[in-house]
Each structure stands twice: as C-alpha cells, then as structure tokens.
Amino acid sequence: MIAIQTGDVDIGDLITSAKRHGTGAIVVFDGIVRDDDIREMELEAYGEVAVPELEKIASEAKSNFNLLSVDIIHRIGRLAIGENILVIVVSAGHRKEAYEGSRFIIESIKAGVPIWKKELCKDGDRWVPGEHSHGCGPGK
C-alpha cells in the first residue's frame, strides 16, 4: 500500500499483511509529531507527483534490498502531537535488508518527495525548512 492520506492507518494490519512466504524480518518506521513546543502540525503534498515518487522509491527499495513487501503511508492535513505522520513497513528475509531498506525509503522521502510541514506554534506558525531545525522554542 502506497498512499498519501488524511486518515490514520492501522500499523498492526500492515504488519499482518506484510508477512509473506519467506519473511524473516519486518521493520516498521513510524514518524510522529514531536512535542517541540508546538500546538499542531499541518502537512501538504503535491499528490500527483508525490504518490508516483513514493511508488518509485518503494520499487527501488524492493529491488535494491530484496524486500518482499513495502508499505508507505504519508499523512497530510492537520495532525496533533503524538499522531502518526509517516508509516513505513518493510518485509524481508533477513533483518539486514529490512533495516537498510527502511532507512533507504525514509531518507529518499526526506530528500525529494514534494511534501511540506508547517508547525503551528503558540506565537505563530512556521514552515519546516527541509532537514533543518524544528520547533518553536527560543532561538528557532
């Protein structure tokens, strides 16, 4: 399952369906709205480009790391502290491929998929500048 959606996802269901013939390891990455002294987070995506790019990343990860399955669900809209932002579930024969494949996917998403985050702070809002600092505290 590759999706950009407003709703949450049941990680347990994803794990269950990721168990394939030959699966020896499943790695779950769950990116969560961190309490960086913010109220909420708002996410938007260029969906027509972002979904095909996620599909391409999943396909590359499968072939490069011998993954048996890949699920990527990236949420958009307004999210509260503690909510899931991004869930990646990969299944592989062995833990090494599963860890490396999962890492490849998250780093590829951060590097180039057109999705943006805005932190809604108590004293104003700010767009998260890529991989740079987060949070609304002093000096941010």
Added chain:
Amino acid sequence: MTVRVRFFARFRELLGTDIMVNAREGIVLSELVKEVASRNQDGYQAIFDDQGVFREFVILMQNGKRIETSAAGTTLVKDGDEIAVFPPVAGG
C-alpha cells in the same frame, strides 16, 4: 494558450494555487513564473532575488518533471502545461 500554475507551502500562502494563466506563445518558464508571482510582492520576493533571479532553493516542475532554475530561461512553456513552484520539501 492556457497553462496551470501551482504553488505549494509558503509560496501557496502568498500567491494561491491552481492558477489558470492565459500565456503568450513562446513564453519561457522563468518569464511565466515571474509574471504570475508579480501579482503579490511578498510572493515575488520569496521566489526571486533583487536581480530577478530565482532564489537558490526554489524548485520548479513542468508536468511533474524537475526543471533546474538555471534552465528556466530557455525552457518553453506549452499549451496545457502544469507548472509547479515550491520551496524545499520537508516530508517524513
């Protein structure tokens, strides 16, 4: 000819999104973005520097394909194109 221009994130807040533009034949990508961005001074300044050059972090797409800002001055825009303009991504 008709072109769709889409801004995202901070650029969207300043300039709007899903803007249908009646563009002249032969216009290049940099000119088109400049014309549309000129509708709002803050939006223009977010995308271009004082010399009218794309700021280094600006990302352009033509029909979903990345176009380097350095090539935008020679990239022709065609009827029905979708042009996207956005700041660095921050997903994940």
